Structure formats: structure tokens, C-alpha cells
Amino acid sequence: MVQVLLKRKISPRIANGHPWVFSNEVDKVSGSPSGGEIVEVFTHDKKFIGKGYINPKSQILVRLLTREKQDTINEEFFINRIRQCWEYRKKIGYTENCRLVFGEADAIPQLIIDKFNDYFVIQTVALGIDLWKPAIVKAINQLFKPKGIFERNDVPVRELEGMQQQKGFLSGDFDTKIIINENGLKFYVDIENGQKTGYFLDQQDNRRAISNIVKDAEVLGAFTYTGTFEIHAAHYGAKSVLGLDISDNAVKQATENAALNNLQDIVQFKTANAFDVLKQWSKEGKKYDVVMLDPPAFTKSRETIQKAITGYKEINLRGMKLVRPGGFLVTSSCTNLVSPEMFLQIIDMAAKDARRKIRQVVFQTQSADHPVVPGIETTQYLKFLVIEVQ
Numbered sequence: 001m002v003q004v005l006l007k008r009k010i011s012p013r014i015a016n017g018h019p020w021v022f023s024n025e026v027d028k029v030s031g032s033p034s035g036g037e038i039v040e041v042f043t044h045d046k047k048f049i050g051k052g053y054i055n056p057k058s059q060i061l062v063r064l065l066t067r068e069k070q071d072t073i074n075e076e077f078f079i080n081r082i083r084q085c086w087e088y089r090k091k092i093g094y095t096e097n098c099r100l101v102f103g104e105a106d107a108i109p110q111l112i113i114d115k116f117n118d119y120f121v122i123q124t125v126a127l128g129i130d131l132w133k134p135a136i137v138k139a140i141n142q143l144f145k146p147k148g149i150f151e152r153n154d155v156p157v158r159e160l161e162g163m164q165q166q167k168g169f170l171s172g173d174f175d176t177k178i179i180i181n182e183n184g185l186k187f188y189v190d191i192e193n194g195q196k197t198g199y200f201l202d203q204q205d206n207r208r209a210i211s212n213i214v215k216d217a218e219v220l221g222a223f224t225y226t227g228t229f230e231i232h233a234a235h236y237g238a239k240s241v242l243g244l245d246i247s248d249n250a251v252k253q254a255t256e257n258a259a260l261n262n263l264q265d266i267v268q269f270k271t272a273n274a275f276d277v278l279k280q281w282s283k284e285g286k287k288y289d290v291v292m293l294d295p296p297a298f299t300k301s302r303e304t305i306q307k308a309i310t311g312y313k314e315i316n317l318r319g320m321k322l323v324r325p326g327g328f329l330v331t332s333s334c335t336n337l338v339s340p341e342m343f344l345q346i347i348d349m350a351a352k353d354a355r356r357k358i359r360q361v362v363f364q365t366q367s368a369d370h371p372v373v374p375g376i377e378t379t380q381y382l383k384f385l386v387i388e389v390q
């Protein structure tokens with residue numbers, strides 16, 4: 001097996017359990033491994049670190065799959081790992097829908113599997129994991145007897161690994177517009193053409209966190225996608241709910257979801273640029289009891305982090321101005337580079353500029369089927385905050 005020797009000064013990141021080895025951390029590679037091949041990684045003085053897959057085309061040269069020398073990386077290995085992922089999800093309370101595999105957090109780097117009742121959506125974002133797709137599909141078939149498996153590898157990062165973007169069936173054809181149950185509600189999920197894997201499971205626990213504050217409230221939601229938070233608000237007793245999204249298609253699906261739950265008289269959706277509308281309405285002095293914001297990630301690179309901070313401050317400032325005294329702002333950030341502390345600071349700055357006093361009601365991360373692993377920073381990415389705005 002090809003051996004990868006690290007430089008003398010080993011990064012604390014690798015020592016602390018992070019599975020990535022960057023090419024500039026490597027001293028020597030024995031032989032000339034092909035892309036995706038399983039290799040062994042050692043310290044400069046030949047202490048075993050782990051086994052993983054290599055991609056000479058990627059800046060992240062090796063991603064470790066195990067730290068156990070006796071592990072053999074084969075089909076059985078992936079079936080066992082995926083079984084463990086499912087056992088864990090069941091143990092922490094997920095039955096119908098969950099992120100079954102959350103890449104690095106489940107020690108299967110760059111693999112995402114979302115389970116939507118009997119349907120499975122997978123992403124294999126690195127070459128080394130893509131090669132194991134047949135084993136992954138076999139594992140899903142063995143463990144679940146699914147009605148369908150679909151690949152959503154239409155993600156640009158695959159190109160950094162020398163792969164193409166692609167999507168399609170990994171099982172027999174099926175109708176890719178399915179229905180899932182969540183917190184007693186039903187939602188259409190468009191597995192083939194929806195955003196990411198079709199549905200944002202990472203907010204599934206957080207959607208319940210609004211249950212008390214929306215009672216009898218007039219609610220405004222922005223960045224609604226298929227309307228999940230807004231439909232939850234109506235379900236939990238809001239008087240009226242308006243949801244805004246810039247995508248016509250999202251608004252169409254959100255409207256369908258409202259009707260699916262017979263909540264169309266309470267919740268309405270409109271196509272709009274939330275940045276413009278929030279600004280205009282806050283100037284006009286419009287007021288709501290609860291305002292909910294869930295924008296897409298504002299940046300993925302450190303160079304533009306300041307722009308992201310400004311963006312968050314801007315929308316949260318506008319959002320707060322639209323809240324009646326004693327009402328609530330429900331606000332999220334999925335930008336990985338914005339830490340929880342930084343997000344709280346941004347909200348504090350926004351409150352000062354809006355001249356509103358705030359109190360924290362809830363502050364949490366993504367739902368528990370997306371585990372956070374200390375030492376692997378990218379596993380904690382979502383910030384979900386509810387504040388009272390006085």
C-alpha cells in the first residue's frame with residue numbers, strides 16, 4: 001500500500017482528530033498512487049496515523065477514513081459505517097427523515113446522505129469517496145430496502161477534485177417529487193431540482209423552537225425556500241404569515257406546501273428580494289410580531305468575510321426594526337466562517353444601530369442529525385437565534 005509520510009512538525013489539526021492532510025504537510029509519498037487510491041499515513045518517524053483516500057489533483061491530498069491499523073477499507077467497511085450512522089440517528093430520536101451521513105462528522109469524509117423516509121439522496125464530493133458509490137448504494141439497499149436513491153452531485157466543488165458535476169438515479173426511476181412528514185406537517189421535496197439535496201433538514205429541530213412565540217402573531221418570513229418555517233408558524237397558531245423568497249420556483253413550492261397542509265388561508269408567499277423589501281418596509285414603519293430570516297450562506301471564503309458580516313448586520317437591523325416592541329426576531333446564519341460568537345456580536349451591533357434592546361431566547365446550532373465534532377470546525381456551521389426585541 002502506498003505510504004504517505006508527513007513532515008516532521010505535524011499539524012495539531014491532524015493530531016486532534018481532523019481527517020484532512022494538506023499536500024504542503026506531506027514530506028514524501030512512496031510510489032505514484034492513482035486518484036482515489038487508499039493509502040497509509042505516517043508521521044516522519046513512521047508512527048501510523050491512519051488510512052484514507054488520496055487525490056494528487058486536490059490540495060487536500062489525503063482524507064482519512066480510519067485511525068485503526070487493522071481496518072481494511074472495502075465494501076464491508078462502508079456498509080458497517082453507514083449502519084453505525086443509522087443506529088446513531090435512531091438512538092437520538094430520528095426515524096423518518098435525517099441526514100444519515102454528515103461527511104467528516106461521521107468519519108466518512110465528503111459523503112452526504114439525506115434520508116427522506118424511503119428515499120435517499122447522496123452527494124460524493126471528493127474523488128476518493130465517489131469511487132465507493134457502488135458500495136454506498138449497496139449499503140443503502142441492504143439497510144433500508146429503499147423506494148429510490150438519487151445522486152445530487154451537481155456541486156461545483158467536485159471540479160476541484162477533477163470530477164464532473166452530475167445528477168441522476170442510482171436506483172430504478174421514481175417520481176422525484178415526494179412528500180415527507182415533519183413535526184406533524186407534510187412537505188413536498190423535489191429531490192431532482194430542489195436546492196442542495198432538495199430540503200433543509202438542518203433546520204428540522206429549530207422549526208419546533210418557534211412553537212410558543214408565534215401564537216396569535218402576525219409573522220413575516222424572509223428567505224423562505226419551500227416555506228417550512230412559515231407553515232410551521234401557521235400550524236403553531238399564528239394569525240397570519242407572509243413569506244418572501246427571490247425564487248419564483250421556491251414561492252410556487254411553498255404555496256403548494258401551504259395547501260398540502262390546508263393552511264393556505266393563513267400563510268401566503270410572494271416573490272421578492274428580501275433585502276429591498278425589508279429596507280423599504282422598515283422605512284415605511286410596517287410592524288410584525290415575529291420576523292424570521294434564514295438567508296443562504298453569504299460567503300465561503302475569508303476574503304469576503306467582511307461583506308458577509310455587513311450583509312448579516314443589514315438584514316438583521318431591518319428585521320429588528322420591523323418587530324413590534326415585545327415581539328421576536330428568529331434569525332439564522334449558515335455561513336461557516338461566521339462563528340457563533342461573531343454572529344452574536346453582529347446581532348448586538350444591529351440592535352444598537354436599530355436602538356432596540358434585545359434578550360436571547362434560544363441560541364442553538366443545526367439539528368442533532370448533523371453532529372458537531374470538536375476539532376472539526378466545519379461540522380458546526382449553523383447559528384439559529386431567537387431574540388425578544390423590546
Ligand code: SAH
Pocket residue numbers: 199200203222223224225226227228229244245246247250272273274275294295296
Ligand atoms: N428557510 C428555508 C431555507 C432557506 S434557503 C428552509 O428552512 O427550508 C435560502 C433561500 O433564500 C433560498 O430559497 C433562496 O432562493 C432565497 N434567497 C436568496 N437571496 C434572496 C433574496 N435576496 N431575497 C429573498 N430570498 C432570497
